[in-house]
Amino acid sequence: MRRWSELAEQIAATSRTSEKVRRVADYLRTLTPAELPHAVVFLAARPFPETDGRSVGLGWAAIGATTEDLADADAGAIGAAYNQSSDLGQAVHDVLLASRRRASAEPPTLTDVAAAFGAIAETRGSGAKAELFKTLLWRCDPLSAKYLVKILSGELRIGLREGHLEAAIAAAFERELAAVQWAGMLTGDIGRTAELARDDRLAEAELTLFRPLKSMLASPAADATEVLKRLGAPVWIEDKYDGIRSQLHKRGDEVRLYSRDLHDVSGQFPEVVEGARQLPWDGILDGELLAFREGGALPFQMLQARLGRKKPPADLLASVPVIFVAFDLLGFGQGSADAALTGAETGSGRVEPLLRLPLRERRDRLDALQLTEREGFGVSNLITASTTQELDTVFDGARERGNEGLMVKDPDSIYSPGRRGFGWLKLKRPLATLDCVVVGVEVGHGKRHGVLSDYTFAVRDDRPDAEGRLVTIGKAYSGLTGAELAEMTAWFKEHTLQEFGRYRLVEPTVVVEVAFDVIMRSGRHNSGFALRFPRIARIRTDKGPADADTLSTVQALHERLQGGPIEYAIAT
Numbered sequence: 001m002r003r004w005s006e007l008a009e010q011i012a013a014t015s016r017t018s019e020k021v022r023r024v025a026d027y028l029r030t031l032t033p034a035e036l037p038h039a040v041v042f043l044a045a046r047p048f049p050e051t052d053g054r055s056v057g058l059g060w061a062a063i064g065a066t067t068e069d070l071a072d073a074d075a076g077a078i079g080a081a082y083n084q085s086s087d088l089g090q091a092v093h094d095v096l097l098a099s100r101r102r103a104s105a106e107p108p109t110l111t112d113v114a115a116a117f118g119a120i121a122e123t124r125g126s127g128a129k130a131e132l133f134k135t136l137l138w139r140c141d142p143l144s145a146k147y148l149v150k151i152l153s154g155e156l157r158i159g160l161r162e163g164h165l166e167a168a169i170a171a172a173f174e175r176e177l178a179a180v181q182w183a184g185m186l187t188g189d190i191g192r193t194a195e196l197a198r199d200d201r202l203a204e205a206e207l208t209l210f211r212p213l214k215s216m217l218a219s220p221a222a223d224a225t226e227v228l229k230r231l232g233a234p235v236w237i238e239d240k241y242d243g244i245r246s247q248l249h250k251r252g253d254e255v256r257l258y259s260r261d262l263h264d265v266s267g268q269f270p271e272v273v274e275g276a277r278q279l280p281w282d283g284i285l286d287g288e289l290l291a292f293r294e295g296g297a298l299p300f301q302m303l304q305a306r307l308g309r310k311k312p313p314a315d316l317l318a319s320v321p322v323i324f325v326a327f328d329l330l331g332f333g334q335g336s337a338d339a340a341l342t343g344a345e346t347g348s349g350r351v352e353p354l355l356r357l358p359l360r361e362r363r364d365r366l367d368a369l370q371l372t373e374r375e376g377f378g379v380s381n382l383i384t385a386s387t388t389q390e391l392d393t394v395f396d397g398a399r400e401r402g403n404e405g406l407m408v409k410d411p412d413s414i415y416s417p418g419r420r421g422f423g424w425l426k427l428k429r430p431l432a433t434l435d436c437v438v439v440g441v442e443v444g445h446g447k448r449h450g451v452l453s454d455y456t457f458a459v460r461d462d463r464p465d466a467e468g469r470l471v472t473i474g475k476a477y478s479g480l481t482g483a484e485l486a487e488m489t490a491w492f493k494e495h496t497l498q499e500f501g502r503y504r505l506v507e508p509t510v511v512v513e514v515a516f517d518v519i520m521r522s523g524r525h526n527s528g529f530a531l532r533f534p535r536i537a538r539i540r541t542d543k544g545p546a547d548a549d550t551l552s553t554v555q556a557l558h559e560r561l562q563g564g565p566i567e568y569a570i571a572t
Contacts, residue, residue, distance in 0.1 A: 024168035037191030045156035051188035071099035079498030093146035214418030224391035282333030327380035479536030
């Protein structure tokens with residue numbers, strides 16, 4: 001772990017992409033078969049592969065308290081150190097270094113760290129988890145401890161992107177970059193991809209049911225003119241639904257639903273799972289889960305009541321019915337097409353990946369499944385447009401149907417999991433929104449006295465030397481319901497890093513969608529910008545800090561709009 005941490009320091013110290021890739025490639029060649037997958041997954045700032053459903057479940061408060069105990073430091077030492085660096089890993093490093101505590105004689109190996117992460121994830125109870133973490137931390141010197149915590153928090157901040165890591169794997173084992181990328185898309189496991197590259201077995205990667213793919217992402221567009229400039233005419237248009245992105249996997253009677261962050265949410269939507277069991281084919285659908293009644297979508301706030309409940313009660317299922325609206329077909333099980341037509345037996349377990357087929361072919365196959373004839377299922381409404389006027393008209397219609405805006409797609413685009421290109425674009429709300437991370441909260445006034453209702457929020461600074469730090473851009477007081485504020489008040493109290501009178505510095509893990517009408521230059525916030533009339537549109541429980549908008553997005557939007565009215569939003 002020490003050598004891995006030294007590599008991370010070296011990568012962080014250089015801004016040259018080629019040098020980052022070279023150093024990682026050189027390092028990967030030196031690893032044992034057991035070390036390689038763990039090293040690569042850790043370099044992706046994850047304790048487990050992305051498609052691995054486990055969570056360590058160790059909060060910032062537990063990490064801080066354990067570190068202070070181990071260092072024999074005063075309570076609040078981690079909070080004070082964090083206030084200096086805005087980096088939990090660096091704060092742990094600084095507190096341990098100041099204590100002059102010596103690490104154990106047996107520093108942990110990469111496999112030791114991976115095993116400890118697994119043990120913590122499987123252990124119940126915050127106290128028991130903290131004890132396991134303490135045992136691991138005891139064996140680490142300050143530098144190793146710094147990166148151990150960075151991996152746990154998902155905030156590596158060394159300027160190493162997924163594309164750099166894929167390039168390093170390709171260089172390390174002399175493979176084609178495109179083959180590495182394709183295998184990575186199919187496996188959803190960068191560590192496994194590295195193993196396949198090492199063994200010259202990249203061609204063996206295949207699409208597998210119940211191993212969710214990362215969702216293809218759409219790039220934001222400001223208006224209809226920009227859409228047609230990027231994609232040309234004609235374009236395909238679908239409603240941008242105000243629900244949650246979901247992937248449906250089916251093999252025989254086994255059905256699972258996965259959220260955008262690849263978590264299994266099947267238990268939250270039992271009626272969809274049960275309905276899918278009746279479908280006469282196996283495969284993978286990409287779509288949206290919507291609150292839906294009497295032929296129309298319900299507001300997202302109603303769907304929110306269903307989220308996070310492993311087993312929703314019957315009255316909630318009845319009051320907030322849902323529908324799965326498919327807009328893409330990503331894979332068929334072997335023989336599925338014949339089974340759909342002839343009733344032949346399905347369930348072989350193998351799936352034909354359709355990702356590289358153009359969208360027009362995937363859509364033809366999706367339409368052939370006749371999902372609209374199944375209760376609880378639908379297919380996205382598809383319209384073709386060639387002019388800005390047509391796009392604007394369709395946008396108004398989408399809003400009238402209760403949807404967020406438009407998804408505009410190139411009919412010849414392939415499906416690129418986890419990628420954000422220009423094959424798909426999106427137009428959202430007439431009022432702009434940004435996804436921001438809450439970094440501070442404050443007790444409200446008047447009716448909200450005693451409730452943490454004033455949120456200070458930030459975006460990610462994506463400038464080359466910023467290492468993804470968070471920079472504040474505004475403060476909002478309204479938008480959430482009383483029930484939401486009460487729930488979040490309890491959460492923020494449990495996840496406070498430091499208190500300054502009425503203000504609390506909190507763990508930067510909660511993402512909120514903030515609506516506003518103008519972006520202004522301002523020296524009041526360290527982003528250099530401020531939002532006029534900010535309002536919290538909703539809490540984005542489906543997103544983490546890494547999904548928040550960036551400073552470059554804010555700058556581009558400011559330059560494009562120059563303080564004028566916003567016709568369409570840029571959203572994630």
